[in-house]
Amino acid sequence: MINKKESNRKRRHLRIRKKIKGTLLRPRLVVTRSLLYTYAQLVDDDKRSVLLSCSDIKLKTKGNKTEKAHQIGLEIAKLAKEKNIQKITFDRKGYAYHGRVKAVAEGAREGGLIF
Numbered sequence: 001m002i003n004k005k006e007s008n009r010k011r012r013h014l015r016i017r018k019k020i021k022g023t024l025l026r027p028r029l030v031v032t033r034s035l036l037y038t039y040a041q042l043v044d045d046d047k048r049s050v051l052l053s054c055s056d057i058k059l060k061t062k063g064n065k066t067e068k069a070h071q072i073g074l075e076i077a078k079l080a081k082e083k084n085i086q087k088i089t090f091d092r093k094g095y096a097y098h099g100r101v102k103a104v105a106e107g108a109r110e111g112g113l114i115f
Contacts, residue, residue, distance in 0.1 A: 013094030020089050021045050029076065029115070030091045031104045038069045038100050040076045040108075042088065052079045069100035073107020080113060087114045 022028025027042040042052040054076045056068040063071075080088070088108070095101045108115070 009094040011094075016091065016094065020091060022089055022091075026087045026089055027051050027085060028091045029088045029104075029108060029113075030093055031095070031101050032093055033095060033100055038065065038072055038104065040072050040104055042076065042080060042085065043091075051083065051085070052076060054079065066100055066103045069103035070107040073104040073109075074111045075107075076104075077108045077111020077113045081111070086112070090115045 020028060022043045022045040024044050024046060027044050030041045030043055032039040032041075037056050039053065039055040041050050041054075043050055054072050056065075056072055059068060059071055059075065061068055061071050080086070090105055090108075092101050092105075097105070105115075
């Protein structure tokens with residue numbers, strides 16, 4: 001059974017997803033958290049495909065989860081620049097905008113993405 005906290009997050013995510021949409025010119029940056037890892041994906045909702053993905057499983061950096069999330073933001077920005085993507089739409093997936101989610105967003109902004 002899904003707990004109340006998770007069901008509330010899913011409801012928030014559905015409410016957010018009604019308003020935002022990723023396209024090929026402006027894909028959606030989705031940030032997902034688990035207990036151990038942080039994931040980021042650039043999604044084109046028109047084609048229903050993932051353009052890029054990055055996680056701290058692949059990154060070999062030291063530090064706490066928030067520092068690793070910042071590195072994910074920088075890495076996803078670097079990969080997006082290689083594919084000539086500059087503008088994105090940010091999707092926090094129902095999570096509060098602080099901690100790891102905020103670190104990914106700040107890293108992506110530092111890397112040169114505009115949102």
